[in-house]
Amino acid sequence: MDREPRSDVPLGRRMPNASTRIVIADRNVITRVGLRSILERNPGFAVIAEATSYDAVIDAVDEHGPDVLIIDLDLGDDTTRGLKVVEEVTDRYPTTKVLVLANTLSEMIVVEALRRGANGYLCKDDVKADELGKGIKAIQDGETVLGKGVGNLVAHSLGSTRQTEHLTDREIDVIKQVAKGLSTKQIAVAMFISESTIKFHLQNASRKLGAHRRAEIVHRAAAAGLL
């Protein structure tokens, strides 16, 4: 025991020349190439796979068991699906660290991602080239990396006891109609349900999003990538 006073990073844990093996998940080819270029300036990083769909992310992680997964939650038309992917990866591969790389900043998404095991959350527009490498190293050392502005959001949500509930499919459907400028009545006709139901779904969505007006519901849902 005494022979290894500091055994939290045992010798041999990292082989000589061993690189951090990274999988990138982003639907945007420009971003994928950019990330790869930036990361591979550092010989300690190796991007071993790219994915552009939720299924492909799972496949890639299954196949390669990477050290780090860098993922944009918005891989389709449903960011919620991205959250599920984070949960699945962190559940099944505890040694794979997950860094979320988002386009927008939404309290709901950030909190949910972290709650489901993400080890970091950076915003694409705010990140500097050198922060990426540093962030990944920090994450591998067990830290949680939060980008500019992300920390504040998290702190804010810690203050409120309200735990994030996410919107149901139906609620999102209704919100989409609202975003198109339809009235309750018009939505009812379009969706073949009663006006009461429309109002019901919107009331629930309001509560979940902490909004009090339709315009705010739409804005928040859009910011969360739900529309």
Added chain:
Amino acid sequence: MDREPRSDVPLGRRMPNASTRIVIADRNVITRVGLRSILERNPGFAVIAEATSYDAVIDAVDEHGPDVLIIDLDLGDDTTRGLKVVEEVTDRYPTTKVLVLANTLSEMIVVEALRRGANGYLCKDDVKADELGKGIKAIQDGETVLGKGVGNLVAHSLGSTRQTEHLTDREIDVIKQVAKGLSTKQIAVAMFISESTIKFHLQNASRKLGAHRRAEIVHRAAAAGLL
């Protein structure tokens, strides 16, 4: 001749070592690096400068007089400013082609950009790696390049005689408050003007955006990158 069986790029048409000189304008470092990497796979393209602010774009174009400017209109918190940059560049440097590379698709922005002289409009998420090079070449040949889905938007707006009016600063201020979920009364207090004025601005914004409800105003303005 046998030594150069593939002479589809005739000798002499382009000077030896002559490259298409490109300036990239995007606030996002990942995108800038990605674009550069993709473009420079083709030796005919040379990225000679990058810019991350509206002023820097003008400076870069002034200094380098590039063949092509690839620009994301959203370089700050005001996409309208990006439109002005497009106009200024195409006005002052008719030989510089402008390719807009957007995150989102908004009819208003697309139409305005083209009206002000942009030679192409692509959507980042839809673009494939090889389309970039092809698009730039096409633009240099005098074509107008519209990405997936962009063409439809343009066609749609040609049908309507309504010419795009853009929102005033004040209107955008009010819309931002609406997006935060404030009522007319609350906004009036916050902005030190009467409720009537709030409603006045929103009526005008509705007309300009073709919206009939606050939720739609917010949605459209957000989609246009105005918030």
Added chain:
DNA sequence: TAACGACCTAGCCAAATGGCTAGGTAACGG
């Protein structure tokens, strides 16, 4: 089986909104 979540419906009332007309000022450029 019971509990749960997602979904659906009804009705009430105060408040907010949409759509309209009809004015005003100040600044700018032709």
Added chain:
DNA sequence: CCGTTACCTAGCCATTTGGCTAGGTCGTTA
């Protein structure tokens, strides 16, 4: 000087909305 634009204010009224209570079905899961 005139026209234009951005900006500001008032009032009217029908419609929409927010916020609430109080029910229901269906399928899944414990």
